[in-house]
Structure formats: structure tokens, C-alpha cells
Amino acid sequence: MDAQDTLREFRDRFHLPLGKDGKPLIYFAGNSLGLMPKSAKAIVEEELDNWAKLAVDAHHAAGTPWYTYHEALRETTARLIGAKLNEVICMNSLTVNLHLMMATFYRPTESRFKILMEEPAFPSDTYAIKTQIMHHGLDPKEALILARPREGEFTVRTEGIVDLVEKNADQLALVILAGINFFTGQFFDIKKIAAAAQKHGAIAGFDLAHAIGNAPLSLHDWNVDFAVWCSYKYLNAGPGAVGGAFVHERHATNTKLPRLAGWFGNDPNTRFRLHLEPDFIAVPSADGWQISNPPIFAMAPLRASLAMFDKAGGMEPLRSKSVRLTSYLEFLLNQNGSKRFTIITPTSPDERGCQLSILAHEHPKELHNELVAVGVKCDFREPNVIRVAPTPLYNTFHEAWRFARILAAHK
Ligand SMILES: *Cc1c(COP(=O)(O)O)cnc(C)c1O
Numbered sequence: 375m376d377a378q379d380t381l382r383e384f385r386d387r388f389h390l391p392l393g394k395d396g397k398p399l400i401y402f403a404g405n406s407l408g409l410m411p412k413s414a415k416a417i418v419e420e421e422l423d424n425w426a427k428l429a430v431d432a433h434h435a436a437g438t439p440w441y442t443y444h445e446a447l448r449e450t451t452a453r454l455i456g457a458k459l460n461e462v463i464c465m466n467s468l469t470v471n472l473h474l475m476m477a478t479f480y481r482p483t484e485s486r487f488k489i490l491m492e493e494p495a496f497p498s499d500t501y502a503i504k505t506q507i508m509h510h511g512l513d514p515k516e517a518l519i520l521a522r523p524r525e526g527e528f529t530v531r532t533e534g535i536v537d538l539v540e541k542n543a544d545q546l547a548l549v550i551l552a553g554i555n556f557f558t559g560q561f562f563d564i565k566k567i568a569a570a571a572q573k574h575g576a577i578a579g580f581d582l583a584h585a586i587g588n589a590p591l592s593l594h595d596w597n598v599d600f601a602v603w604c605s606y607k608y609l610n611a612g613p614g615a616v617g618g619a620f621v622h623e624r625h626a627t628n629t630k631l632p633r634l635a636g637w638f639g640n641d642p643n644t645r646f647r648l649h650l651e652p653d654f655i656a657v658p659s660a661d662g663w664q665i666s667n668p669p670i671f672a673m674a675p676l677r678a679s680l681a682m683f684d685k686a687g688g689m690e691p692l693r694s695k696s697v698r699l700t701s702y703l704e705f706l707l708n709q710n711g712s713k714r715f716t717i718i719t720p721t722s723p724d725e726r727g728c729q730l731s732i733l734a735h736e737h738p739k740e741l742h743n744e745l746v747a748v749g750v751k752c753d754f755r756e757p758n759v760i761r762v763a764p765t766p767l768y769n770t771f772h773e774a775w776r777f778a779r780i781l782a783a784h785k
Pocket of ligand 1: 467468469470496498499552556581583584604
């Protein structure tokens with residue numbers, strides 16, 4: 375299967391961390407931090423050179439002018455998430471963007487003030503959402519609704535989410551779910567959930583941290599209201615790299631929407647009149663949520679990474695390999711004897727990305743330590759879940775096979 379893999383040459387375009395034996399680790403941690411594209415270094419050095427040689431003039435004279443650096447990221451990002459160009463802006467980090475989106479889309483009233491989210495959720499999302507509720511003088515105990523897996527199940531059923539939406543229909547302001555849950559790897563039915571929320575007058579937003587660059591997305595057609603993401607996981611853009619936000623066209627073009635504004639969200643025609651223009655005039659696109667000038671060194675590696683997604687032909691071929699790779703790993707693990715562990719990720723490829731979450735019934739921590747000792751990089755989530763994410767850009771079928779052998783040998 376590796377020999378037939380049309381994407382196999384991409385592995386060579388990444389720096390593969392080596393184990394003690396000098397051989398590449400089995401790196402299944404791309405869901406935490408994607409590997410470094412070899413091309414990232416040159417692109418960052420190019421910007422350091424521009425700084426050295428051009429200084430302030432690099433804002434306009436550099437090969438990719440700093441002033442509009444975010445433009446260089448827009449087209450590929452829009453393709454990855456299925457958005458129109460005016461719906462996408464690469465800026466900030468994920469949690470910051472989540473706050474910015476809530477500043478616009480969470481405007482609680484006496485009757486409509488509840489937010490629905492999933493559990494377990496990533497802690498940063500929980501903190502952001504709870505503190506937004508408190509920021510409005512409300513109590514999360516009353517305003518936060520959690521969609522949990524049923525007793526004895528690991529993932530949240532779509533009908534369970536829709537039920538909660540209907541039960542809280544008159545009071546629901548906002549639904550915020552992951553695209554793909556960080557813990558279980560469940561890929562939510564974004565289209566259906568957005569439609570259910572909107573049918574009852576609520577806004578639907580999604581956190582795509584584990585979905586972008588991993589699963590196919592059609593945010594515009596699914597009529598999602600807003601979305602946010604980071605780019606250091608499956609987008610391989612490096613630690614703390616700039617993330618992004620999607621604002622559906624019907625909101626993005628509405629310059630009247632309240633927001634937390636800064637000069638880079640202002641109409642470029644008046645942006646540089648500085649103190650002469652005290653009134654904010656929003657750009658009529660997702661750019662209207664941009665606050666500050668682009669952080670070039672946190673964006674440059676993203677250019678390198680996005681170029682690779684283009685070169686690979688976008689999400690379609692990547693997803694096609696990803697489905698086969700993950701299914702192969704799942705098949706091998708199930709053959710191994712599933713008594714010692716349970717894969718809690720959904721079995722249908724339509725309901726997951728590349729990650730499999732393995733719940734170990736006995737000595738989970740020791741198991742993880744053993745995996746580390748033999749050169750596997752994957753992560754452990756308390757109390758007993760090992761997450762493995764074979765990614766289509768740089769992992770191989772042989773690595774999936776080796777991983778399954780290692781797990782089979784574990785007593
Ligand atoms: C990775 C991740 C984050 C990280 O947030 P930052 O603001 O980028 O530090 C937040 N939420 C989810 C769901 C994540 O997976």
C-alpha cells in the first residue's frame with residue numbers, strides 16, 4: 375500500500391524526529407503538533423532577511439508584502455474549509471478567535487442566553503465559554519448546557535444534540551461544538567447540527583482545531599455561522615502559529631455587527647488616516663474581525679505548510695489516503711484482541727478524522743510509557759486514553775503495521 379501511495383513523496387518534505395536508535399519515530403502526534411515542513415525554514419529566513427534589509431519598507435516592498443500577508447494564506451485556507459474568500463481570515467490563536475467570535479455572536483438577552491457545547495471538550499474552550507457567560511453577568515450553571523455521551527457510550531449522538539437544542543429552543547443563544555472532538559476523534563454532523571440550531575433561532579459555531587487539514591469541510595454550504603481553528607496540528611504550521619476564523623458571508627458583509635475592533639479590521643482606505651478617523655468602519659468581509667497587523671513570523675511557516683496542501687491536491691486525495699490508513703490501523707488493532715482495549719472513536723470513516731482513541735483497560739500509563747520507549751510518539755489523556763493520529767501527509771501504512779505489532783506484543 376505504501377508503494378501504491380500517490381502521496382508517499384510528501385513524507386520526505388518533513389523533518390522526522392529521530393529516536394535513540396537514530397531511526398525516525400513513529401510520529402502519531404500530528405493531532406498535537408504537526409511535523410515541520412522542511413520548506414518552513416527558508417520561508418522564515420526570507421522574512422528575517424526582509425526585516426534586516428528592508429525594515430519598515432518590507433510592509434510593501436517584500437516579495438510577500440507584510441501589510442497584506444494574510445492575503446497569501448486566504449485562498450488555500452478557504453479551499454480547506456469550503457469557504458468563500460470573503461469568509462476567511464487568518465489571525466490570532468484559536469482561543470482568542472473563539473472569544474472574538476463570541477463577542478459578536480453571543481449577545482445574551484433575558485430570554486435567550488444559553489450556550490450548548492459538548493463534553494468532554496477541550497479545556498480552553500470550556501474556559502472561554504464559561505468566562506464569556508460570566509462576562510455578561512450570568513451564571514454558567516444556568517446558562518451552559520452540556521451534550522454528553524449516553525451512559526455506557528463514548529461519543530455524543532447527533533439526535534442527543536438535536537434533542538437538547540429543541541428542549542432549550544426558546545432560550546438557546548449559541549451552539550458551539552468541535553468539528554472533530556479532541557478526545558474521542560468523533561467528527562460531528564456539522565450541517566445537521568447547524569440547521570437544528572438555526573431552526574430555533576440560535577447561532578451555530580464550530581471549533582475546527584482537530585478538523586482543519588484532517589477532514590473535508592464545506593462550511594459555506596453547511597451554512598455554519600462561524601468557525602475558528604489553530605494551524606499547528608494537522609496544518610503543520612509550527613508552535614503557536616496563526617490560526618483563523620470563518621464568518622459566513624451573510625454575517626461577514628454586515629458591517630453593523632458589534633465586535634471588538636482594531637485598525638486592521640478597518641476599511642484600508644481610511645486605515646492610515648490614523649488619528650484623523652476616530653470612527654471604526656468595518657471591512658465588509660471576515661477581515662472586519664482582524665484587529666492587529668499580521669504577525670509575520672507566526673504566519674510564514676503557515677505559507678510553507680499550505681503550499682504543501684496545494685501540492686498534494688487539496689483535501690480530496692489526502693482524505694482518501696487518510697480513510698484507508700486509519701481503517702487499516704483499526705483493522706490491525708481489532709485483530710490484536712480487543713479485550714485489552716477499546717477503540718472509542720466511531721467506526722464509520724464519515725464520523726471520524728484520522729485519529730483513533732484507544733481506551734486501555736489495564737495499566738494504560740505503563741502501556742503509553744512502553745510505546746514511548748520503543749519509539750512511538752503518541753499521547754496519553756487521563757485517565758486511560760491513548761490517542762494515535764496517523765496523518766496522510768507523512769505517515770505510512772508500514773508505521774501503522776509496526777504500531778499494531780508493538781501493541782500486540784504488550785502484555
Ligand atoms: C488545540 C486546541 C486548542 C488550543 O487553543 P490555543 O488557543 O491555540 O492555545 C483549543 N481548543 C481545542 C478544541 C483544541 O483542540
